[in-house]
Amino acid sequence: MNNFLNIQSLSAKVEDKLIINNLNLNVDKGEVHAIMGPNGSGKSTLSNVLAGKDGYEITSGIINFCGEDLMSLKPNERSNRGIFLAFQYPVEIPGVTNINFIKTALDSNRKHRGLDPLKPGDFLKLIKEKSKILGIPEDRLKRQLNVGFSGGEKKRNEALQLLMLDPSLAILDETDSGLDVDAFKIVADSINSRRNNDSSMLIITHYQRLLERIEPDFVHVFINGSIIESGGPELASEIESNGYERFTDVK
């Protein structure tokens, strides 16, 4: 057991349907874990449970994050402690400017860490720098949050928030979907570039192509709400070639 993210015997239901079933997972500092599984296996539910979304009933188990009981924390408290969920389907929020929102979120995270809000000039410099890495034009920062963004633009915007907030645990829920070939490379490489010994990633994906650019330390096969096999990157290659037939048969 480590002191970073430790999930033990976790089960969760939605409207009486068991989605997460006796899940065990350890993620240590600096590690990258990939979770792969067929549609409907509960991968997104796991990311939502970790981020603290309402509507899930935890029937058993514990989730420990940096020594704290994660389930006792509200979503904003989890974020302020360093958990970041890159959404599979980011919502549109009319009337809220993208740049103002990111500034508010960053200030909130910094406040929790005992830091002053970034000065406007420093913030602008930082967000322009990160936007440039992701190929996000400056005018998109002034637009309403995700409103009218294409699927790919939304995913880039999630990646921008990830780079700006610099969390200790990033959960990427199918961040690669909806991106064109060029955007995929830019987003994947920018996420990979922030890899270090202090931050970890939990990558939920269907495709090996993302894991070729962000090479995971561990790959887990997630079926019917639990991990049924874990391995290294070679497991992702096997799934890419043969699908989930072997694992579903085992289950």
Place this chain on the structure above:
Amino acid sequence: MDMRDSLMLSNLTLDNFDKSFKGSNSLVEERKNAFLNLKKIGIPNKRIENWKYMDLAKITKGIEFKPRGINFELLNKNLKGIVVRDFEYFIENKDQYSKLTKYLDNEGVVYLNLSYAQEASVIEIKESQSEPLLINISCNEDGVSFPRIKIDVFPNIEAEVHLFYDGGKGFINQLTEINIQKNSNLRVQRVNKSSAIHSETFLSYLGLNSNISLVNLSMPKNKSRFQVYNIFLDQHSCTDFKSVSIPYEDCQDDFLIQNLHMSSNCESNVGLRAILNKGTVCSFQALVDIDLNTSSSKAIQDCKAILLHEDASMNAKPEMKIFNDDVVCKHGTTIGCLDKEQLFYLQSRGLSPVSAEKILLQGVIKNYISEDSSLNNFLPKVYQ
């Protein structure tokens, strides 16, 4: 209708009607005709309107019929190209007094005003203005008032008018007429923080290639009814009316906005954003009426209300009467609580539940009131 039901008129009859007014030449014939129509039609009540608006006849019942003055103030003085006149204008131009009944022949509140109005502000805008005209309307005495504003925008003019209603007691029944002549563009900001029962009938006449846009911040501290009639008299004219409604607790805010497309190639846009707290009621009825002989019309109606309390209610009734095939019309209404997915998204980035709610409500308002608008100064701090 038996007028004895609408109490505030119960002590007035045609016999002593002309004695109610000062001066010998106070448009007595026009008033008598208006009063006869008022007797026939009555003050709006739920039975007459068959809809959700406040029952004006009922809620004004306890108010003593004591006509009183109202503070009309044009805050910026000596503007070039502006002529301000008072009630004498209508005495000199009697044909203008009841002109609006040509289009509104079945409105009790209009006839009520025409029967009793004693003061008016007539503003002629003869030159384009670089700064907005600031008009403040308030009263602090008990009783009833019948103010009237007429703004005449001459051809080829760019101008902006800010109307601010504050304070007040009793019942204010206001008429506002805007005449926009050809090739002119008028922007209007309206702030309603009246604590009186406030009924305003707002009528605009649009000439060739003219525009009127209105951003209305309505935060009534009592019951408020804002009814708008835009009359497209000539082609290529355009209206854009956006309202943000944040009534105080237990208060009511009603909107009735009619765009009467009587000419071709005209465009109307109506929208409401309402944030409703405990005990508040908001009604929104928008009508697009496109005449048989008009073509290439465009019209949009859009309503979004956020209910912040189980004891808040929103009534929305978009209507379209379209008698010509060559039109593009859209309408949409959304009523509900704050979106849980949006709240979660914001909280997942570190915003507290209170901050997330605040930022979403600010977003609803910012849809219509931009960050650089002076209307922000009138918003409660929580929404700024």
